[in-house]
Amino acid sequence: MSKVNLTQKLASFDAYWTPKIVASYNCNDIMVVKVKGEFNWHSHAETDDLFLVLKGTIDIHMRDQIVTLSEGELYVIPAGIEHRPVAKQEAHLLLIEPANTPNTGDQATAAKKEMI
Amino acid sequence: MSKVNLTQKLASFDAYWTPKIVASYNCNDIMVVKVKGEFNWHSHAETDDLFLVLKGTIDIHMRDQIVTLSEGELYVIPAGIEHRPVAKQEAHLLLIEPANTPNTGDQATAAKKEMI
Numbered sequence: 305m306s307k308v309n310l311t312q313k314l315a316s317f318d319a320y321w322t323p324k325i326v327a328s329y330n331c332n333d334i335m336v337v338k339v340k341g342e343f344n345w346h347s348h349a350e351t352d353d354l355f356l357v358l359k360g361t362i363d364i365h366m367r368d369q370i371v372t373l374s375e376g377e378l379y380v381i382p383a384g385i386e387h388r389p390v391a392k393q394e395a396h397l398l399l400i401e402p403a404n405t406p407n408t409g410d411q412a413t414a415a416k417k418e419m420i
Numbered sequence: 421m422s423k424v425n426l427t428q429k430l431a432s433f434d435a436y437w438t439p440k441i442v443a444s445y446n447c448n449d450i451m452v453v454k455v456k457g458e459f460n461w462h463s464h465a466e467t468d469d470l471f472l473v474l475k476g477t478i479d480i481h482m483r484d485q486i487v488t489l490s491e492g493e494l495y496v497i498p499a500g501i502e503h504r505p506v507a508k509q510e511a512h513l514l515l516i517e518p519a520n521t522p523n524t525g526d527q528a529t530a531a532k533k534e535m536i
Contacts (some may be wrong), residue, residue, distance in 0.1 A: 305483045307495045327496050354445045379423045380443050
């Protein structure tokens with residue numbers, strides 16, 4: 305593989321809430337995503353969900369708490385925990401999920417993940 | 421879990437080449453490490469090895485190439501590929517490896533990984 309420059313990858317697309325695969329690690333997708341606004345409530349029964357903020361700030365709403373993450377902060381949402389990411393302003397994230405995990409928790413409504 | 425501020429975690433220790441676990445994701449250790457100088461040649465037969473540079477620059481020597489990574493750049497070393505990280509100046513990295521992976525490729529010489 306070639307090295308991956310996260311800033312360059314993020315500069316190559318505009319759409320929000322459409323994770324782009326930039327590398328693979330042991331059958332996990334390493335992804336970058338731009339977010340702004342409110343995502344849907346969802347959970348992933350089979351997998352934890354790792355968020356690392358590369359730029360900006362996001363609030364991860366869970367049913368019992370809200371975790372606010374700024375640049376250089378990470379959080380792992382345990383499998384099965386309902387969550388809803390919210391970004392008041394545009395934010396850039398690194399995500400890790402097993403390959404083929406639907407970003408909405410549901411294959412029918414999931415964004416198609418492409419490699420960039 | 422609490423959110424993890426990577427800069428704060430890195431400020432809490434000094435030793436080089438001693439990865440510290442900051443979170444767990446699906447039985448993988450999410451780690452930060454400070455590096456300076458040359459590490460040993462090694463490989464991990466069973467797992468890929470993900471490096472993300474948080475500060476500074478490192479050269480990942482492989483037998484057929486050297487990949488230079490700066491802040492915001494990541495690289496995945498495929499399972500089984502011999503590699504040797506080298507940092508001319510102090511650099512800070514985020515690493516992901518399955519729990520209990522020896523950082524040297526060998527349990528006998530591996531650094532003990534503690535959670536911070």
